[in-house]
Amino acid sequence: MGNTKITFIGAGNMAASLIGGLCKQGVHAHNINASDPGEAQLEKLKSTYAIHIFTDNQLAVKGADIIVLAVKPQIMRQVCEQLAVAVTDQQLVISIAAGITSDSLIRWLGVHTIIRCMPNTPALIQQGVSGLYATKAVSTQQRKQAEQLLSAVGLAVWLENEQLIDAVTAVSGSGPAYFFLLIEAMTEAGIKLGLPADIAAQLAQYTAQGASNMACQSTLDAAQLRQQVTSPNGTTDAAIRAFQQGGFNQLVETALRSAASRSQELAQQLSE
Numbered sequence: 001m002g003n004t005k006i007t008f009i010g011a012g013n014m015a016a017s018l019i020g021g022l023c024k025q026g027v028h029a030h031n032i033n034a035s036d037p038g039e040a041q042l043e044k045l046k047s048t049y050a051i052h053i054f055t056d057n058q059l060a061v062k063g064a065d066i067i068v069l070a071v072k073p074q075i076m077r078q079v080c081e082q083l084a085v086a087v088t089d090q091q092l093v094i095s096i097a098a099g100i101t102s103d104s105l106i107r108w109l110g111v112h113t114i115i116r117c118m119p120n121t122p123a124l125i126q127q128g129v130s131g132l133y134a135t136k137a138v139s140t141q142q143r144k145q146a147e148q149l150l151s152a153v154g155l156a157v158w159l160e161n162e163q164l165i166d167a168v169t170a171v172s173g174s175g176p177a178y179f180f181l182l183i184e185a186m187t188e189a190g191i192k193l194g195l196p197a198d199i200a201a202q203l204a205q206y207t208a209q210g211a212s213n214m215a216c217q218s219t220l221d222a223a224q225l226r227q228q229v230t231s232p233n234g235t236t237d238a239a240i241r242a243f244q245q246g247g248f249n250q251l252v253e254t255a256l257r258s259a260a261s262r263s264q265e266l267a268q269q270l271s272e
């Protein structure tokens with residue numbers, strides 16, 4: 001990232017994951033600003049990574065090459081309108097908010113150099129994945145900078161259609177929570193089958209990690225890898241049948257459609 005100066009507006013969960021990932025990747029802390037009214041989380045970030053902290057958003061964006069908007073969708077308009085006097089078209093604005101369209105951001109901020117990004121919290125351990133969409137005003141150099149920023153904390157993929165950000169939100173933005181839910185459920189089931197709680201949790205966590213790494217590294221697809229585990233009429237077969245009888249695939253589709261719809265709903269509600 002060289003000497004690129006990055007300011008985070010909002011220093012909550014997602015900003016902390018990105019800042020943590022960037023610092024662990026060797027980005028200099030003196031190139032990172034974070035602004036938030038919550039002094040406790042700012043102090044935590046400062047003591048952990050030695051970044052610059054601010055409680056005044058307008059001061060925080062001064063001199064920044066990239067401004068990452070990492071506040072909740074519901075307060076994005078207020079934050080952008082307050083920042084409008086301080087942000088210029090020379091600065092790249094990356095919004096990570098679910099559901100807030102680039103049209104709204106352009107209108108509220110008065111600048112056109114907008115990238116919408118949907119990252120996820122595993123960015124903290126450099127294993128995030130982000131979908132990115134750039135508006136026409138974003139230069140090739142700025143696209144490169146955004147890609148470098150998000151690639152420092154995981155995989156970054158470009159989308160040519162902004163509406164697909166809703167699908168990315170449903171699959172990978174919210175996705176870590178689905179896997180945590182499965183880990184929780186497998187741990188609870190393991191405990192009910194008689195395992196000590198700590199061992200049940202480790203078995204579920206390491207199984208998720210191993211399966212995910214295999215899926216990422218293998219030339220086989222997920223269905224083929226699943227078949228390798230599934231002996232005909234064996235134990236896995238019994239479990240998979242139970243999942244399928246319970247409508248597992250349909251349930252996953254319904255859940256992801258709900259996430260995407262919520263993202264579209266936020267866009268509609270918050271676009272005025």
Ligand SMILES: NC(=O)C1=CN([C@@H]2O[C@H](COP(=O)(O)OP(=O)(O)OC[C@H]3O[C@@H](n4cnc5c(N)ncnc54)[C@H](O)[C@@H]3O)[C@@H](O)[C@H]2O)C=CC1
Pocket residue numbers: 009010011012013014015035036037038041057070071072073075079096097098118119120121173174
């Ligand atoms: N948490 C996640 O897994 C992901 C979140 N996102 C998006 O990231 C954004 C932030 O989400 P989280 O980090 O989870 O929320 P969060 O609630 O943890 O962080 C938001 C932060 O904004 C701060 N804030 C409130 N008013 C402010 C103001 N006027 N100026 C500056 N900061 C202000 C809050 O004090 C808080 O620290 C949301 O728009 C969300 O859609 C996107 C991808 C994944």
Ligand SMILES: O=C(O)[C@@H]1CCC=N1
Pocket residue numbers: 098169173174
């Ligand atoms: O739950 C949310 O709204 C945010 C967006 C993606 C993950 N967390």
